Amino acid sequence: MSQNSMKRGLSVLQKKVVQELVMQDVTKKTIAEIAEEYGINERTIYRWKNDIEFVEELNKQNDLSLQAFTYEATNKLKGLVRHGNSEQAVINAIKLVLQSQGKLKEQEGVNVNVSHNVIQDGVSSDLLDDIDAILRGE
Numbered sequence: 001m002s003q004n005s006m007k008r009g010l011s012v013l014q015k016k017v018v019q020e021l022v023m024q025d026v027t028k029k030t031i032a033e034i035a036e037e038y039g040i041n042e043r044t045i046y047r048w049k050n051d052i053e054f055v056e057e058l059n060k061q062n063d064l065s066l067q068a069f070t071y072e073a074t075n076k077l078k079g080l081v082r083h084g085n086s087e088q089a090v091i092n093a094i095k096l097v098l099q100s101q102g103k104l105k106e107q108e109g110v111n112v113n114v115s116h117n118v119i120q121d122g123v124s125s126d127l128l129d130d131i132d133a134i135l136r137g138e
Contacts, residue, residue, distance in 0.1 A: 010057055017045060022061045
C-alpha cells in the first residue's frame with residue numbers, strides 16, 4: 001500500500017459505518033442492515049474491515065465506547081453498593097469494588113493448623129506409626 005493511500009483519511013460515510021459497527025451491541029443491526037441503510041454493498045463494509053486505516057478508526061472508537069461503558073458500569077456498581085436489592089448483591093458489589101482497587105485478593109490456598117495435645121490425649125499407636133513412617137521417609 002502506498003503512503004498516499006494510507007494518509008487519505010476516512011470518508012464521512014466510512015466514519016458513519018464505523019459508528020454503526022461500534023454500536024452493533026446496542027442497535028442489533030447486522031452488517032447487511034447497515035449496508036442497506038447507507039446504500040452500499042455489504043461486501044464494501046467487509047472490504048473496509050480489511051483496510052488498515054478503517055480498522056484503526058474502528059479500534060479507536062471501540063476503545064472510546066468501552067471507556068464510556070466502564071463509566072456506566074462503575075456508576076451501576078456504586079448504585080448496587082448503596083442501594084442493592086439484597087444483602088448478597090451489596091456484598092458482591094463491594095467485593096468487586098475492592099478487587100478493582102487491588103484491596104481484596106483471592107486466596108490461593110488454605111492453611112490449616114492442627115495441634116495434638118500429647119500430654120492430655122496420650123499417644124495412640126496410630127500416631128506413633130505415622131511418626132515412624134515419617135522418620136523412615138515413607
